Amino acid sequence: xxxxxxxxxxxxxxxxxxxxxxxxxxxxxxxxxxxxxxxxxxxxxxxxxxxxxxxxxxxxxxxxxxxxxxxxxxxxxxxxxxxxxxxxxxxxxxxxxxxxxxxxxxxxxxxxxxxxxxxxxxxxxxxxxxxxxxxxxxxxxxxxxxxxxxxxxxxxxxxxxxxxxxxxxxxxxxxxxxxxxxxxxxxxxxxxxxxxxxxxxxxxxxxxxxxxxxxxxxxxxxxxxxxxxxxxxxxxxxxxxxxxxxxxxxxxxxxxxxxxxxxxxxxxxxxxxxxxxxxxxxxxxxxxxxxxxxxxxxxxxxxxxxxxxxxxxxxxxxxxxxxxxxxxxxxxxxxxxxxxxxxxxxxxxxxxxxxxxxxxxxxxxxxxxxxxxxxxx
Amino acid sequence: xxxxxxxxxxxxxxxxxxxxxxxxxxxxxxxxxxxxxxxxxxxxxxxxxxxxxxxxxxxxxxxxxxxxxxxxxxxxxxxxxxxxxxxxxxxxxxxxxxxxxxxxxxxxxxxxxxxxxxxxxxxxxxxxxxxxxxxxxxxxxxxx
Numbered sequence: 001x002x003x004x005x006x007x008x009x010x011x012x013x014x015x016x017x018x019x020x021x022x023x024x025x026x027x028x029x030x031x032x033x034x035x036x037x038x039x040x041x042x043x044x045x046x047x048x049x050x051x052x053x054x055x056x057x058x059x060x061x062x063x064x065x066x067x068x069x070x071x072x073x074x075x076x077x078x079x080x081x082x083x084x085x086x087x088x089x090x091x092x093x094x095x096x097x098x099x100x101x102x103x104x105x106x107x108x109x110x111x112x113x114x115x116x117x118x119x120x121x122x123x124x125x126x127x128x129x130x131x132x133x134x135x136x137x138x139x140x141x142x143x144x145x146x147x148x149x150x151x152x153x154x155x156x157x158x159x160x161x162x163x164x165x166x167x168x169x170x171x172x173x174x175x176x177x178x179x180x181x182x183x184x185x186x187x188x189x190x191x192x193x194x195x196x197x198x199x200x201x202x203x204x205x206x207x208x209x210x211x212x213x214x215x216x217x218x219x220x221x222x223x224x225x226x227x228x229x230x231x232x233x234x235x236x237x238x239x240x241x242x243x244x245x246x247x248x249x250x251x252x253x254x255x256x257x258x259x260x261x262x263x264x265x266x267x268x269x270x271x272x273x274x275x276x277x278x279x280x281x282x283x284x285x286x287x288x289x290x291x292x293x294x295x296x297x298x299x300x301x302x303x304x305x306x307x308x309x310x311x312x313x314x315x316x317x318x319x320x321x322x323x324x325x326x327x328x329x330x331x332x333x334x335x336x337x338x339x340x341x342x343x344x345x346x347x348x349x350x351x352x353x354x355x356x357x358x359x360x361x362x363x364x365x366x367x368x369x370x371x372x373x374x375x376x377x
Numbered sequence: 378x379x380x381x382x383x384x385x386x387x388x389x390x391x392x393x394x395x396x397x398x399x400x401x402x403x404x405x406x407x408x409x410x411x412x413x414x415x416x417x418x419x420x421x422x423x424x425x426x427x428x429x430x431x432x433x434x435x436x437x438x439x440x441x442x443x444x445x446x447x448x449x450x451x452x453x454x455x456x457x458x459x460x461x462x463x464x465x466x467x468x469x470x471x472x473x474x475x476x477x478x479x480x481x482x483x484x485x486x487x488x489x490x491x492x493x494x495x496x497x498x499x500x501x502x503x504x505x506x507x508x509x510x511x512x513x514x515x516x517x518x519x520x521x
Contacts, residue, residue, distance in 0.1 A: 104434050104436045105436060106434070106435060106436045106439075109436050109439045109440055109443070110439065110478070110482070112443060113439050113442070113443060113482065113484070114482055116443060116520075117442060117443070117482070117484055117519070117520075118482055118483040118484050119483075120483040121483070122481050122482060122483070123480065123481055123482075123483055124481070144478075144481050145478050145481060145482075148474040148475065148477055148478040148481075149435065149474065149475075149478065
């Protein structure tokens with residue numbers, strides 16, 4: 001379909017021994033390349049990058065930035081070579097050109113702005129019953145900022161947080177709306193460790209000081225960061241899917257029959273091995289799930305990671321995802337996602353119509369689906 | 378290397394650094410008129426000429442703050458006067474959203490202003506700059 005080649009900006013000249021040692025086990029079977037979602041629409045070739053890196057051939061910035069770090073290659077690799085981690089560490093060593101970020105790099109600038117210019121976390125404005133003393137806290141993530149900088153007329157990101165709070169209220173819990181900074185996931189995966197360390201330090205301090213026992217998040221990336229990257233002893237981190245699954249007997253589902261399909265976000269699925277909870281929640285609402293042709297650990301990524309390089313290749317991957325979903329549930333169906341980023345990217349391509357397409361499928365976040373289909377008992 | 382912005386914030390009496398993104402057709406011409414009319418306005422103001430206020434991305438404003446500006450202003454043609462018909466309206470839409478985002482981040486929005494200054498308003502240009510500089514001086518340095 002679309003072949004994209006961006007200009008080569010620099011060559012990674014110095015290859016580190018430490019990173020080479022990560023790759024030495026590779027025997028060039030090319031399994032990674034055969035599953036790579038980027039490979040489908042461009043000349044990107046993980047096998048060749050590993051080869052070139054090991055034998056001191058040319059590795060370019062293009063090679064480092066086009067990777068979606070979705071982890072599908074790691075899933076199929078017989079030697080379990082952590083290619084996403086290799087990409088992350090090389091980004092950390094060589095840096096990423098700011099021009100390669102989508103939306104004029106605004107989200108990265110905002111991350112730095114958040115660290116340097118303000119002493120407080122993000123201020124949220126949500127309706128619903130909130131309780132500052134509650135031991136269960138909710139953090140919506142940076143979704144409110146997407147509303148301001150992504151020019152989408154029909155998609156509301158605020159609604160993700162509002163729905164989650166509605167659902168939490170319906171289970172009889174008044175959550176403490178925690179004012180944290182951004183989780184730092186994007187800074188971590190693009191190798192901006194200064195920004196990442198700063199937010200992690202701040203967030204850890206706020207979470208520890210607030211004395212909460214459970215932190216509920218909507219976004220798969222927040223869940224992954226708080227669980228895997230942060231060191232939050234004693235605080236239980238729950239994705240909204242876990243929270244609903246645990247308390248589903250307190251919700252009254254209207255049980256209207258509908259057919260959904262579900263896309264596993266890479267951070268929730270392959271990284272954290274959570275495949276069943278979101279499906280259980282969707283089934284509990286009375287919906288029947290038709291799986292995508294590639295599902296669970298073999299789900300292809302939604303197309304963009306960490307706001308890096310939203311180009312023709314990314315758009316082609318997104319359209320492919322919509323096509324898969326349409327095949328599974330038909331034109332008027334709904335694609336459920338459990339990650340604010342997947343929700344943003346897929347809705348962006350749906351609304352933008354660039355490239356031209358006529359998909360009519362709806363993309364909804366898991367909390368929104370549950371909120372629509374439930375009431376309190 | 379120290380930037381001009383950094384040196385001026387370190388002096389004892391606080392002299393703010395103010396970045397003004399002025400549109401080529403109205404506000405920059407307005408500044409020019411203020412100059413040729415020999416009107417006085419504070420030297421804290423650094424003007425960046427852009428072809429249209431619609432060219433100013435929220436990222437520019439945030440970056441100006443990050444690089445040491447104490448106040449930032451975006452100045453464009455009055456609504457309806459834009460050389461490119463609706464560039465300034467787009468600027469307003471974009472900048473309003475940016476201000477809302479800054480509220481979410483918890484940043485003092487007093488340090489930022491969007492003004493419409495036409496080419497004939499040299500006097501108004503000088504007046505607004507004096508007023509804005511005074512406002513930022515009262516707020517104090519952004520990073521202490």
